Amino acid sequence: MSEPIIKFDKVVKRFGSVTVLNELDFSVSPGEKVTIIGPSGSGKSTVLRILMTLESINDGVVWVDGEPLWHEERGGKLQAASEKHMHRMREKLGMVFQQFNLFPHMTVRRNLTEAPIRVLKLSKKEARERADRLLEMVGLQDQADKYPHQLSGGQQQRVGIARACAMRPRIMLFDEPTSALDPELVGEVLNVIRNLAEEHDLTMLLVTHEMQFARQISDRVCFFDRGRICEEGPPSELFSEPKEARTKEFLRAVVDPDSAKGEKQASAEG
Amino acid sequence: MLFGIHWDTSSDLAFAASILPILLRGMVITIEATVLGFFIALVLGLVLAVLKAAPTRIVSWPALVVTEFVRDTPLLVQLFFLYYVLPEYGIVLPAFLTGALALGVQYSAYTSEVYRAGLEAVNRGQHEAARALNLTTTRTFTHIVLPQAVPRVIPALGNYLVSIMKDVPVLSVVTVLEMLNVAKIIGDRTFNYMIPLSMVGGLYLILTILASAGVRYLDLKLPKIGIPLK
Ligand SMILES: Nc1ncnc2c1ncn2[C@@H]1O[C@H](COP(=O)(O)OP(=O)(O)OP(=O)(O)O)[C@@H](O)[C@H]1O
Numbered sequence A: 001m002s003e004p005i006i007k008f009d010k011v012v013k014r015f016g017s018v019t020v021l022n023e024l025d026f027s028v029s030p031g032e033k034v035t036i037i038g039p040s041g042s043g044k045s046t047v048l049r050i051l052m053t054l055e056s057i058n059d060g061v062v063w064v065d066g067e068p069l070w071h072e073e074r075g076g077k078l079q080a081a082s083e084k085h086m087h088r089m090r091e092k093l094g095m096v097f098q099q100f101n102l103f104p105h106m107t108v109r110r111n112l113t114e115a116p117i118r119v120l121k122l123s124k125k126e127a128r129e130r131a132d133r134l135l136e137m138v139g140l141q142d143q144a145d146k147y148p149h150q151l152s153g154g155q156q157q158r159v160g161i162a163r164a165c166a167m168r169p170r171i172m173l174f175d176e177p178t179s180a181l182d183p184e185l186v187g188e189v190l191n192v193i194r195n196l197a198e199e200h201d202l203t204m205l206l207v208t209h210e211m212q213f214a215r216q217i218s219d220r221v222c223f224f225d226r227g228r229i230c231e232e233g234p235p236s237e238l239f240s241e242p243k244e245a246r247t248k249e250f251l252r253a254v255v256d257p258d259s260a261k262g263e264k265q266a267s268a269e270g
Numbered sequence B: 001m002l003f004g005i006h007w008d009t010s011s012d013l014a015f016a017a018s019i020l021p022i023l024l025r026g027m028v029i030t031i032e033a034t035v036l037g038f039f040i041a042l043v044l045g046l047v048l049a050v051l052k053a054a055p056t057r058i059v060s061w062p063a064l065v066v067t068e069f070v071r072d073t074p075l076l077v078q079l080f081f082l083y084y085v086l087p088e089y090g091i092v093l094p095a096f097l098t099g100a101l102a103l104g105v106q107y108s109a110y111t112s113e114v115y116r117a118g119l120e121a122v123n124r125g126q127h128e129a130a131r132a133l134n135l136t137t138t139r140t141f142t143h144i145v146l147p148q149a150v151p152r153v154i155p156a157l158g159n160y161l162v163s164i165m166k167d168v169p170v171l172s173v174v175t176v177l178e179m180l181n182v183a184k185i186i187g188d189r190t191f192n193y194m195i196p197l198s199m200v201g202g203l204y205l206i207l208t209i210l211a212s213a214g215v216r217y218l219d220l221k222l223p224k225i226g227i228p229l230k
């Protein structure tokens, strides 16, 4: 196996007196598609948020692409990273949020071109072309001049995915991308993610409750419990023959008829 | 006679008609002081709001103290301070500028609170999305957060515009010839206070109604979600 592109080395995260991640060890290979499942409050979002530098860590080291994310090596020692270092590291990552977090005062196209122009220094023309290609990819080429509030939730989330892709990250983080959607809109978003997952080089980290979907697209599923990985393995094994009692209990609780329905719709539309 | 304009005391109506141009001269000063004071309050208030939101206490504390101090002392005290104390340190400003500055400083304490509430009302997810897209803090503030905060604060800021206008007569104590001062001088000289003062009341009413309507128009015109850029 090649060098991991993401590596959590004994990472500790506390909120006040609550320890959310307890010496977490976790790594992901380049191009790997990993799904994180687990009960509410188990630290799934926290893992993604730490990677996106939205949340700092209390102890341990997070490595991304061979470099520490929250530290810089100075004089042979790891020290707290400067904003410049994190800015450079963030270029490797993109994130899709549960609540979309589109910029409501900008058109769809402007949502997609703002950062490429400002951060990647693309020309307006290049950024526009890139945006239009991505909108086509997510099936929204006709919506470029609309504002986010004029779109359905599913369309907004597809814009969210396109916006993250516009920065060409090597790692994509999805934090429950379909949890805020009406059931009938879940399929269209999953289809877009499924297409992305076919890109060989893209590393994907997905937190989701769509077990059926996780089974289809992931190389590996990690079951989080109380800030640690309780069990992990290929989806065929973890879903069919979970070993840990906690995993079995969790899977039994989340087997809901909705996920099967979402799937049928997804394949019907796609 | 005032501003070279004579008044006609032959009848009440003639008197009112003859002093109207004089009062309007005062009204221009009132409007100018309002606009300048409001402008100072808008800019200074935003600066204070940003400083108060700063992550380090060294920056946020002085801003909080200044706001609290300004808010808890009467406008008249600040005005006297600027008018009588600053010249002792070699800073001599015309009465009008001193007055507008006092109004602006006083109201910046209020506008900074309005801005702060507006900035805090912008969803945390907006900051996070901007960060995930690697936008700089400055760019995030000026192009993501501020455009969403401004439409929310316009009604509240508009109310302060009207308040400032109604506070302009305070400037008469440092000799600014705003509308009320003009009316008082006319009264002093003609022994008729009733007509000029009533007219000032009426003119104020018109100004206030116009300003409020303007603010409401602006509020309706701006999309609630934010000011689209370009
Ligand atoms: N900013 C914060 N301040 C305090 N506690 C927090 C904060 N963010 C998260 N937590 C706590 O950390 C724990 C883990 O949160 P996290 O969001 O990672 O859970 P999760 O696995 O994503 O859960 P969910 O499925 O509900 O999204 C929770 O107990 C949560 O209450």
Ligand SMILES: [Mg+2]
Pocket: A044, A045, A046, A175, A176
């Ligand atoms: Mg979560």
